[in-house]
Amino acid sequence: AQSVTQLGSHVSVSEGALVLLRCNYSSSVPPYLFWYVQYPNQGLQLLLKYTSAATLVKGINGFEAEFKKSETSFHLTKPSAHMSDAAEYFCAVSPTGGGNKLTFGTGTQLKVEL
């Protein structure tokens, strides 16, 4: 069985500050990991994914995430927040080798303040 825990359902940062959104996973087999972003009244857009290659993954809009097996974590970061980053972010996990069963976390709402 696999699961994802996103710590903090709401995170608030100042514009220009570091963004850190936390994701911890539980999986019985080595996983693939994903971050998606959802803007209001829109679908989910893929930010980045880890599929057993480099542990530091760079995505769109300046976001990156690091896969840490020892900590079972895949935290999302961005050095400098922008107002346009305000959205809901979802971490998701799937097993490797035919990983079409995505399990999502409950989401983190990011607020960016002036």
Next chain:
Amino acid sequence: DAGITQSPRHKVTETGTPVTLRCHQTENHRYMYWYRQDPGHGLRLIHYSYGVKDTDKGEVSDGYSVSRSKTEDFLLTLESATSSQTSVYFCAISEGAEQETQYFGPGTRLLVL
């Protein structure tokens, strides 16, 4: 853009009424998925399809059925809608060597009164 459209985009219906939501894709993807999104639950898989006429249940399949008679269309049916099925429904397709990466449609907002 994975070429996914969903229809309708918004629907209001009454309890006990049958409802069908349509997902259409233009890029010949083999795998298609239906999810529902509810506050505090993230997205949960309802059903998925791995080919024409090939479907399987997901985590929250009770009260839902699906059909896929053509590669490009995946239909989700609520046989008798209930208020607990008020939700936002997303369709997805998958790509990649292991079909590991999913891309989502714009969603259908359903309100069951």
